[in-house]
Amino acid sequence: MRHEQHQDTLSRRDRRIERRQEEILEAAASVFAAEGYAQATTREIAAAADIAEGSLYNYFASKRDILVAIISRSPSPIDRLWAEAENLADRDGFIGLVERALLAPAPEQPWIRTVTKEAWTDDELFREYQADHVRETVTRVARLIERGIEAGWLRPVDPEHVAQALVGTLMASMMLLLRHTRGSEEPGEREQAARATADLLLFGLMKPEGTPHA
């Protein structure tokens, strides 16, 4: 009994610590989103997390460590989409998936621009991001492509490399499409761009050979 209580206490403390960490990450993410990583100060992060500045360092070794933790813990928008990919197996489902991927709002996680920016020139962050988010998705997509080829509704391509290209291009395009959100040009502009991109990736630019002239 006594022992159990001890365990209980320990785990309660552990849970408190974990909760605190997540509070900090959440606060930091919002500050990063608002100001960018470089501009964000530890003072602001601490204030947003409603703790003392020094307390940050009880949970993370450095400001950069916080960024790394954000990257590895947060699901990227792509993750969620391809999670459902697992169960897809038909042509129309696949098309819908690519379209939805490009239309996904994803601004629920505004810090993603900051993370992307930093990862862009920081090889360590880039690897971290790839390892935590991209790798698995590529594998899943490769399997999906394989099945599509077998089922006959996908061109016979090299599944591995094309999966890489597709995911990379999808991500890059999503990032670019995210920009449309801000400069609020004509509404629907973003949707049209997304649809055009989806069409491009799915059907390519070239008219299939053996197709009669328009």
Next chain:
Amino acid sequence: MRHEQHQDTLSRRDRRIERRQEEILEAAASVFAAEGYAQATTREIAAAADIAEGSLYNYFASKRDILVAIISRSPSPIDRLWAEAENLADRDGFIGLVERALLAPAPEQPWIRTVTKEAWTDDELFREYQADHVRETVTRVARLIERGIEAGWLRPVDPEHVAQALVGTLMASMMLLLRHTRGSEEPGEREQAARATADLLLFGLMKPEGTPHA
């Protein structure tokens, strides 16, 4: 005579100023490439330009101004490629163009990573970059697509939106492919990725309807 000489002096001075500005931009670009924009100090830029730190401010209003000037003056790698696009009109030339675009090494301008990074979260820089480099290219590509459709070797798509999607996706992919240069994984890896992406953009993933099973 006196007047002419004055004019002469002025224009000579103007030319000197312009030459100096370009020297500074060149120096700054190499420093930015080596260290990134945020890390680069005005002291380093001045040293690289062989000029006093204070003198920088006779030519540019701020450090950021130098970055903006670099963006608007330097041709982007895409520019040069699509410049030759003007004269293309056949199917194979088009295919080759896309492939070359993705395979272009582009490390001649290493500062491009820095510029991209900064433009990524800085809306003003982003617009600057688009206005100076992307807009015109999109227009040219749209015309090219139009001609391709008319000539019958391109699918009948909306030229404007697909041009946007193509250029955006091409640029994004190029950026991603640039990363491959650094972590020198297996040689040829980058080429394979580029080729897979080109194939994706040109022919799409889907098997054209009406095509017999494999």
Next chain:
Amino acid sequence: MRHEQHQDTLSRRDRRIERRQEEILEAAASVFAAEGYAQATTREIAAAADIAEGSLYNYFASKRDILVAIISRSPSPIDRLWAEAENLADRDGFIGLVERALLAPAPEQPWIRTVTKEAWTDDELFREYQADHVRETVTRVARLIERGIEAGWLRPVDPEHVAQALVGTLMASMMLLLRHTRGSEEPGEREQAARATADLLLFGLMKPEGTPHA
């Protein structure tokens, strides 16, 4: 009985407290020796004493308090030497004593450098050190000198002031000689320096008047 037990408990607790205090002092002394007082952190001291950081403050009021406690509890190297001085009464014994004092390695207590350093500019620590270690030694040496004069093997000097000067000079020289330990120049260097100093203190520089030319 109950009363006795209470006393017993108390004194057992007292003993435990004292033991803990000494453990802390020992741990702190070794940390101070390794890093110096300013560099040493309470975290390190606590770790070395195998105790929680906060628990330190159940035994000592502050970090500085620990230093003070170290000073007042630890015997200085001089103490032990002059302890044996008590029983000396002859010329040769005295000479040997001074020589041994200067040659004493004293690295058994490496924290002495730290203590000395801090006491050097901290008047309160200095007084503490004097009161706890120097004062009594000076008195003993003065008595020794007095006896030497009476016995006829010491010059007739003012015992009190010369004792002060001798102890002070001895201590200062020992401190300086301690430095030799580190930069391990030629071996024997330290011994020679010590011997020269002993000779100086014992026989002075001047040739006694009335001594024939060399």
Next chain:
Amino acid sequence: MRHEQHQDTLSRRDRRIERRQEEILEAAASVFAAEGYAQATTREIAAAADIAEGSLYNYFASKRDILVAIISRSPSPIDRLWAEAENLADRDGFIGLVERALLAPAPEQPWIRTVTKEAWTDDELFREYQADHVRETVTRVARLIERGIEAGWLRPVDPEHVAQALVGTLMASMMLLLRHTRGSEEPGEREQAARATADLLLFGLMKPEGTPHA
């Protein structure tokens, strides 16, 4: 002419720089003396020198660099004394010299305690101090001792080692005697201590052999 003027301008600037450096050193020395090296802040030093905090770093690379510069530029009290030693050659002059050395006020340079304290546990500073101040003095004293031995008024000792011992002991004793200044005990106390030390170093403790009983 023009060239000369150019030189003139340069040297004026140089002189201004040098003057500034010395102002900073002077200001820093007084702050160090008042608070000790570790306690002194760059903000205080800058304020005392009446310049901006950042300007410090136009003249010195770091706070520690300022300390090193103070050490190597400032004459130690010993330096000045032994400068006059050069011309001494007789017994009484020598005696007077040692006495004056120990009585030298030297609190004109209150930062010397700080410097000593830091050099005490910092081998690099210690070497710096030795190289800049002690080495030459030891050599001069060795020559002086040599002459004294030849002239017959000094005991036949090893000049080199005894010079080292004498200077070291003198310095150490001076340092200790400096403490008397602060805790203003009885006036004259310091003088008596100094005189006793001088007597000790000059004539030693032991009664010369062959001297009749008192």
Next chain:
DNA sequence: AATGAATGAGTATTCATTCAT
């Protein structure tokens, strides 16, 4: 126009001490 010294606001991180559990 050129220079480079002067400026001073801006900031991540450390650490002795406190205090709730």
Next chain:
DNA sequence: GATGAATGAATACTCATTCAT
């Protein structure tokens, strides 16, 4: 008494920009 998370004051150093010469 024990713990260790929370605190927050304290600080050397950087660097874009200005300005006197």
